[in-house]
Amino acid sequence: MTGGWLIGVMVQPPGEPKALLHYFAIGHADQGKCEWTAVDLARDAGRIAESPIGGQEPVTALRALPPATMKTLGLAPGQTRALGWKHPRRWLTT
Numbered sequence: 001m002t003g004g005w006l007i008g009v010m011v012q013p014p015g016e017p018k019a020l021l022h023y024f025a026i027g028h029a030d031q032g033k034c035e036w037t038a039v040d041l042a043r044d045a046g047r048i049a050e051s052p053i054g055g056q057e058p059v060t061a062l063r064a065l066p067p068a069t070m071k072t073l074g075l076a077p078g079q080t081r082a083l084g085w086k087h088p089r090r091w092l093t094t
Contacts, residue, residue: 002029003067004075006083006091007038008060010049019049021056023083025065025091027075035059041082063092 004027012019022045026034039059042048049058065075073091075081083091 001066002031002064003070003077004028004065005031005034005061006063006065006088007034008062009038009042010053010056010058011042011046012049013046016046019047019053020085021060022085023062023088023091025070025073025075025081025083025088027065027070027077027079031061031064035061037080041080045082065091 004025007024007026008021009024010019011022022042024038024041026037028034028037039048051058070076
């Protein structure tokens with residue numbers, strides 16, 4: 001059972017020469033809704049990539065988050081959380 005998704009969005013922040021993967025945790029079971037929600041949140045960080053960069057899609061669902069993982073990491077259903085540019089090891093290993 002899926003409670004949410006970990007989503008990566010390729011974003012080019014102002015002043016950066018290339019796009020970087022920005023991570024988001026979205027507390028909704030529908031993968032498509034989570035991807036669009038992450039894109040909406042990523043607009044605040046910079047310009048969103050329009051096509052794949054180095055084989056990386058602009059928007060990627062990295063992992064489904066079971067309800068137990070969401071509870072452990074403090075993500076409530078319907079809640080969104082920007083996780084930043086660093087690889088979210090905690091969210092991927094729990």
